Amino acid sequence: MDSTSVIIIGAGMSGISAAKTLSDAGVKDILILEATNRIGGRIRNTYFADLSVETGANWIEGVHGEEQNPIWEMAQQLGLRTFRSDYTVEAAIDESEKIHSLGEKYSKTLPPSGRNDISISTFQRLENKIPSTPLEMIVDYYSYDYEFAEPPRVTSLQNTVPLPTFDDFGDNVYFVADERGYKSLVYNLATMFLKTNSQGVIVDPRLQLGKVVTEIQYSGDGATVSTDDTSSYRADFVLVSVSIGVLQSDLIKFNPVLPKWKILALYEFDMAVYTKIFLKFPFKFWPDGDDREFFLYASKRRGYYPVWQHFEKQYPGANILMVTVTDEESRRIEQQDESTTKTEAMEVLRSMFGKDIPQATDILVPRWWSNKFFRGSFSNWPLGVNRHEFDSIKAPIKRLYFTGEHTSEHYNGYVHGAYLAEMEYKEDDHDHGCFYEDQQFWITQMPPIILGKEGAPPTSNIFMDSPGCKADGPHGAPEATSKLLQRRSKKGEGCEGGSITSKEDRDVKVIVAAASKREKGMTREQQHQPQLPRLHACFLSEFQAQTAPMGRHTNDPTVLNSSIALLQERFKQLQRVREMREGRQLQESAFRSQSCDREPPRWLFPGAAPGHHHRRHGEEHVEVQPLDASTSAGSLPRGSIAAQSSVVSNEADVDTSLHL
Numbered sequence: 001m002d003s004t005s006v007i008i009i010g011a012g013m014s015g016i017s018a019a020k021t022l023s024d025a026g027v028k029d030i031l032i033l034e035a036t037n038r039i040g041g042r043i044r045n046t047y048f049a050d051l052s053v054e055t056g057a058n059w060i061e062g063v064h065g066e067e068q069n070p071i072w073e074m075a076q077q078l079g080l081r082t083f084r085s086d087y088t089v090e091a092a093i094d095e096s097e098k099i100h101s102l103g104e105k106y107s108k109t110l111p112p113s114g115r116n117d118i119s120i121s122t123f124q125r126l127e128n129k130i131p132s133t134p135l136e137m138i139v140d141y142y143s144y145d146y147e148f149a150e151p152p153r154v155t156s157l158q159n160t161v162p163l164p165t166f167d168d169f170g171d172n173v174y175f176v177a178d179e180r181g182y183k184s185l186v187y188n189l190a191t192m193f194l195k196t197n198s199q200g201v202i203v204d205p206r207l208q209l210g211k212v213v214t215e216i217q218y219s220g221d222g223a224t225v226s227t228d229d230t231s232s233y234r235a236d237f238v239l240v241s242v243s244i245g246v247l248q249s250d251l252i253k254f255n256p257v258l259p260k261w262k263i264l265a266l267y268e269f270d271m272a273v274y275t276k277i278f279l280k281f282p283f284k285f286w287p288d289g290d291d292r293e294f295f296l297y298a299s300k301r302r303g304y305y306p307v308w309q310h311f312e313k314q315y316p317g318a319n320i321l322m323v324t325v326t327d328e329e330s331r332r333i334e335q336q337d338e339s340t341t342k343t344e345a346m347e348v349l350r351s352m353f354g355k356d357i358p359q360a361t362d363i364l365v366p367r368w369w370s371n372k373f374f375r376g377s378f379s380n381w382p383l384g385v386n387r388h389e390f391d392s393i394k395a396p397i398k399r400l401y402f403t404g405e406h407t408s409e410h411y412n413g414y415v416h417g418a419y420l421a422e423m424e425y426k427e428d429d430h431d432h433g434c435f436y437e438d439q440q441f442w443i444t445q446m447p448p449i450i451l452g453k454e455g456a457p458p459t460s461n462i463f464m465d466s467p468g469c470k471a472d473g474p475h476g477a478p479e480a481t482s483k484l485l486q487r488r489s490k491k492g493e494g495c496e497g498g499s500i501t502s503k504e505d506r507d508v509k510v511i512v513a514a515a516s517k518r519e520k521g522m523t524r525e526q527q528h529q530p531q532l533p534r535l536h537a538c539f540l541s542e543f544q545a546q547t548a549p550m551g552r553h554t555n556d557p558t559v560l561n562s563s564i565a566l567l568q569e570r571f572k573q574l575q576r577v578r579e580m581r582e583g584r585q586l587q588e589s590a591f592r593s594q595s596c597d598r599e600p601p602r603w604l605f606p607g608a609a610p611g612h613h614h615r616r617h618g619e620e621h622v623e624v625q626p627l628d629a630s631t632s633a634g635s636l637p638r639g640s641i642a643a644q645s646s647v648v649s650n651e652a653d654v655d656t657s658l659h660l
């Protein structure tokens, strides 16, 4: 059996970035096992109508800001062909931006532990701005779903508003349209430490393609990795970089089974689905020119073929349109044939541009969700995952370590998140204490190979020597990365303590007491006393939002204690919601372990929200009503929003026409 120091599972951006970090640190004895026959993972281009189109990551997000996005730096070095996407806004969007700004202000007042987090929708409710007309819904979709691939009722306010990507790296986003593909960044990184032949093909035996890892046996001494071609590899450490969607499936068997806290944390986080559908036409019938790259379709059915983009700037005369769908629409469309999708898309275009437009000659529908090596497109931080639980997602277990975009606390979901994932990994991020049953202070288990001989970081950008939120900065990191991490450590981010020992069934009184104690400012030791479990935090937050004016949550013990009965009632309701949600995730996980070819039962895809809220007798109730996908898949009447076109749908329910 071959034996190496570190096996890295997956050759996407995070796996290659981690391997390079190790290689730079002098750990050359590595082996990368990749299931597919290529590197790049979710960064992938393909040819459609003779043009290179990106079916996965397309934009470099966060450019021209206070910090340099390292991916932008790499793209500049490679001379990658990029185009700034102009999301010029109109009045309706300006209005939504105002609420967004209020959300940013509110979000910044929340404690870093995440215990008072609320969803974006909850914030909108508090501001009495819940989108309901087709126009409001498409604007809302464009602001949130189009970025996070899940609706605002699911998405955590605190972790997405403001979004660290734009806060740190700038508001600009650049669309990659290069024949070499976005993946050339990953390839370039890989060839900095892997051997290539004269044609530039990677021929280094340390990268093994077509190796589907099926089992990882791990212990405190090392690990054995088995692949589907019956090979086995032994290593001192294993670093798993597969997507969180794959970790939520049964593709890889862990032996021993991962601890419960780990499985729960992995299941709590969301793997969102984002699908770009490409359509080729014989000629152009849409408006183009400055500020007219995007157009939106306002339907009564939220997220129905909503965001359209043409390629006239990137590829003049290409006559290609790209429409993006997400979440349930993505799953629905992945399961139907291309001709049905084309018919639906054409119907939408005809309602916007008239009946005389030409039929699309070609269509491309990527299927990231059905692909067992991805199970979705990128992670989204849902409401209800606090800092502690996030830490549990990336926490190592014995000699088993985790990286990937979903482990990047500030940039999860993005290419730069995948690249920076393990570089963000620093002690003060984890100084929360981890007392979940069998979970101990896993930070002390950092592999000596990463710590270096003296326990200090080697020439690596893995960041370890920063007790008490002080840090000297990474060693040997690329310039942009280095500055970023130094700035983060100066800010003292991640300093908030707060371990969680409470069980879910803990008495509400204890929780209320803990909450009010916590607010008064405690020492680190005191902070390691029992704290709010996630669920309790959620409902306390909801309760506070109902009883206190916006941004001025009360922590007055008298007020809180007098409301214990109400809290208990709310807790029971939320407990039920959680059980439903976990039930759904388990069902989905069971399904994912089956063959992709099988048609999934429709009940597997209830509405993404755990329940929907409505008011009765002046009090809010949560009703758990899983939605059947078939009920939402009907053909509801639609309206349209057309970009810079004078076209307005002839359907009666059209709200207005919006020009972007």
Ligand SMILES: Cc1cc2nc3c(=O)[nH]c(=O)nc-3n(C[C@H](O)[C@H](O)[C@H](O)COP(=O)(O)OP(=O)(O)OC[C@H]3O[C@@H](n4cnc5c(N)ncnc54)[C@H](O)[C@@H]3O)c2cc1C
Residues within 6 Å of the ligand: 009, 010, 011, 012, 013, 014, 015, 033, 034, 035, 036, 039, 040, 041, 042, 043, 055, 056, 057, 058, 059, 060, 061, 211, 212, 213, 214, 241, 242, 243, 246, 251, 252, 274, 275, 276, 368, 372, 373, 374, 376, 377, 378, 403, 404, 405, 406, 413, 414, 415, 416, 417, 418
């Ligand atoms: C449609 C889409 C649009 C996106 N748009 C953007 C965007 O515009 N901008 C942006 O910044 N980000 C975007 N992203 C997200 C970005 O692509 C990802 O965050 C990033 O590429 C993830 O890299 P990773 O290394 O963490 O994971 P991956 O790229 O998933 O790498 C993991 C690797 O593990 C391999 N693997 C899986 N299972 C096994 C196994 N059992 N054995 C061996 N190998 C295995 C996979 O084949 C894969 O190569 C998009 C993603 C998608 C899908």
